[in-house]
Amino acid sequence: MIFLKRPQNFLLFCLLTLPLFGQAQSTPKPRPRVVVVGVNGMELDVIRPLLLKGEMPNLARVIKSGAYGKLRTVSAPNCPRVYSTLFTSTKPEEHGVSGFIVGGITANTNMLKEEPIWSILSKSGVTVGMANVPATFPVMPVNGYMISGMLTRGKNCEDGVLCAPKLSEVEGGDAVYPAAMKAELLRNVGDFYIDCERMPSAEQLRGNETAVIDAWLKKVQLIRDQQTQLFDYVLNTHPTEFTWLAQSCEDRTGHWLYPIAPYNVGYNPKINAVRTDAFPDQYIAFDKVLGTILKHVDDNTYVFIISDHGIKPLREFEETDPHAHMDHEKTTPVIAKHDFADGDDVPGSFFAMGPGIKHDLRLMGFEASVYDLAPTILHIYGIEQPKQMRGHVLTEIFENPGSKVAQK
Ligand SMILES: [Zn+2]
Secondary structure, three states, rough: OOOOHHHHHHHHHHHOOOOOOOOOOOOOOOOEEEEEEEOOOOOHHHHHHHHHHHOOHHHHHHHOOOOOEEOOOOOOHHHHHHHHHHHHHHOHHHHOOOOOEEEEOOOOOOOOOOOOOOHHHHHHOOOOOEEOOOOOOOEEEEOEEEEEEEOOEEOOOOOOOOOOOEEEHOOOOOOEEEEEEEHHHHHOOOOOOOOOOOOOOOOOOOOHHHHHHHHHHHHHHHHHHHHHHHHHHHHHOOOOEEEEEEEOHHHHHHHHOOOOOOOOOOOHHHHHHOOHHHHHHHHHHHHOOOOOHOOOOOOOOEEEEEEEOOOEEOOOOOOOOOOOOOOOOOOEOOOEOOOOHHHOOOOOEEEEOOOOOOOOEEEEEEEOOOOOOHHHHHHHHOOOOOOOOEEEOOOEOOOOOOOOHHOO
16 A cells, blocks of 8 residues: 655655546546635534534534534544544554653654555545645655645644744644645645644733733734635645645633633633634634635535534643643733643534435434544545554435445
């Protein structure tokens, strides 16, 4: 098996699959289109009231036209750990990306020991486009394009601490595949931020809380606007059969601006009573991003909106100093988190719509897990699930689960 890790492997794969492409030309059969939208740390406790109030109309439309529910995640969930499980449908100890830091260095794609879905799809001739997906740095060759996301390294980045390099500031690997696409993006989209803004430290906040909070939120919106422009650009000019886009600012906001009450741990009125809508506002802003993406989606496109985990106010005695969140900014006054030992405390979320997917279906309990996304997408393309994958096809969301969707 060739695992598409190095560009020379991709070339080899192209040569090996040439006869396949030849056959496809003689009997053209359109492949399904799938768009996955990842939202880091999407918290259903915050989203549901917004949906009831009609403040997330685009997500409400997806729910009405499809299936939705909680997404069971792994233990001590964090972004690289869960995303790599979403990519491979294997356990963190199997795929190797067990956390933000692995063996003393920041998690990166060279650590991935199991084959990710973009590689399997590329090998089957499916065109693949990915933008801003966490834990995809350095980018890997695909049958299309890949632009890295959260955990991209660059100027002023320290190991294991998030930072927000612009495309031109990336260091230590490629953020864009194919390499020539980087100049095209700089020219047509601009020098966008690849990751969300790092959180302010306690020192930066002290005495200046409101000004620092407002400036930070403004920067977050700038980053979201740039990423939306990027999504719009790639969906317009580089349409692919399989597309995966992601957002990471929602989770970052929740860590220190979750709307907690005075009884919660770490409550500081100078921070937590200032912009109490900051966190819910992230989802209202995300809904607009979703609206932009949905403009590129027709009735024959499958859409999956997924979150790696939720986020909740501090609640367990699992660390001596829970406020010192090693994964984000060591001195940020963190009041909410997600890497609880019991992942069921902070489930992710799952929304799906598309041809043959049931309408208005609510998944109860933990019917869907982060292991199930890759097998379900492979099923849509009629690709057999590789042995190492631990998840299952979410047949319960399909009206006719027995049929191979791709052959309809
Ligand atoms: Zn987080």
